[in-house]
Amino acid sequence: MEAISDPDRTTSTALLNCLRREVAEVSTTAGHLLLRLPHTGTLLRARHGRWPESPELFTGTWHPVTWHELAVLVVKELGTAPVGFLDEIAASHSAIAAILAARTTPPADLYQRSEQALVAGHRYHPAPKSRGSLPATTWLPYAPETHASFPVSLLHTDVVDAGDIDLPPGTLPAHPLQLALLGRTADAEGPEVWPTSSVRTVYDPAADLFYKFSLDIQITNDVRRLWTYDLRWIPPLAQVLKPVFADIAATYPGTAFLLDRGYRTTPAAFEALAVVLRDGIRRHTRPGVTPLLAAGLSEGFDGNPLDTLTDPLAWFRAYVSVVAPPVLHAFFAHGVVMECHMQNVLVGVDASGLPVQAFYRDHEGMRLLPRHTALLSDVDGGVAGARGVSEAKGWERLQYCLVVNHLVEIAGAVQARHPGADVWGEARAVFAAYAEEHGSPALLMSLLESPVVPAKANLLLRWSRAEGTASRYVDCPNPLRGTSS
Ligand SMILES: Nc1ncnc2c1ncn2[C@@H]1O[C@H](COP(=O)(O)OP(=O)(O)OP(=O)(O)O)[C@@H](O)[C@H]1O
Ligand SMILES: [Mg+2]
DSSP states (O other): OOOOOOHHHHHHHHHHHHIIIIIOEEEEETTEEEEEOTTTOOEEEEEESSSEEEEEEESSSEEEOOHHHHHHHHHHHHOSOOTTHHHHHHHHHHHHHHHHHHOOOOOSOHHHHHHTOOSSOOTTSSSTTOOTTOOHHHHGGGOGGGTOOEEEEEEESOOEEEESOOSOTTEEEEOHHHHHHTTOOOSEEEEEEEEOTTSSEEEETTTTEEEEEOEEEEETTEEEOOOHHHHHHHHHHHHHHHHHHHHHHHHSTTEEEEOEEEEEEOGGGTTTTOEEEEEOSGGGOOTTOEEEEHHHHHHOOTTOGGGGOSOHHHHHHHHHHHHHHHHHHHHHHHOEEOOOOTTSEEEEEOTTSOEEEEEEEOSTTOEEOGGGHHHHHHHTTTSOOSSBOOHHHHHHHHHIIIIIIIIHHHHHHHHHHSTTOOHHHHHHHHHHHHHHHTTOOHHHHHHHHOSEEEEEOHHHHHHHHHHTOOOOEEEEEOTTSOSOO
């Protein structure tokens, strides 16, 4: 079952998801989701399935609205649009069309299929597939969603390294699209790689290594450049994470972190031409296990184990059991806040499709709790940087990444195939068992009772950035909440 549809439908769904989560007063009728936009009083309805779709506007009677009309209604509701907002949505819409037209036969490798399955992109972002204002011809040859693969570019130049870098001296691997954006040409071609779901991180199957590049293109909320600040943190984070993950793997066998080992760059273009070397996946995968991108499981691809699922409750219990306890342990036992959203987590499934391993990645989004003050002050030179967070802020981020931008979607994918399956009862049992075994941490106990969990407001963020305020999270119903209270 592939969830991919046409660009119109996908674009409307993303806007409806944003409205539903961030703006509207929501109610449901049989088959429909009703969205009342509080400022303008606009009344919308959408067909209610896995995703809301086919939006209609009430003007005495219901009549269909296009994705573009829906975007205009969003602007009316929220007030003067930030510069470029409607263009970004249109660009995202065209990008989906271009991807669908250029898509080739899926690769044989299931792991690659799962990484390259995100045609619709982030489902709760107004313009998920917009890639700056570049024409599709420039980026399509490097797009994961078309099943692209290409040789990495090599520059022969003076290089500087930090961390554990095992590359030939004087050679800098570069992303061909980044070179083109900088107006440079390659000196040679390197190994054949394929792009992962993040677009700017590619996998080299021969070396079993990932290369993460700077890509000066805005994708969802960020220009995907490797910033000096994040580069500086790569070696110290690797030092923190090695013992943390040794402990986590001892407690939860099969759990691994795909470590960013270090980076190489050239002094003349320190950020723009940096490359991060990340542990490959094969070295961490047990025999007989197939790693799959969590977000790929949610979106769907040919060979998705969810398509042949017979016991949804046992499957979801196994899924949550491999994914959740390691990140709770990283937080509570080690003060490490993992950005464990479903684009940063891979799940290993056994021959029957049951989850048995979890792999985490992405140093950049990781945060450290105050117990790491000495390191934070050391690396950030005594000035408070972005890496450290209070326990409350770290917990907010973890709940969003783990529950809202991960388990909610996997549960949705399971329930789309097995309507009515009480998957959240299974998830709750796993969280409750962790709490019981670890002295009932107050934050975790409150998560199990809270009516709401924090969701990142990707639509409102465009407006709040324009106004310079920092409201980033909105409340969203907590599916983990016990029904007995
Ligand atoms: N549900 C999702 N949540 C977050 N990002 C998503 C989601 N679906 C697709 N994406 C895409 O995945 C990427 C996530 O960004 P993130 O910062 O985690 O990764 P990255 O730093 O670019 O690369 P890597 O994950 O290899 O370290 C973005 O390109 C984003 O648009
Ligand atoms: Mg990521």
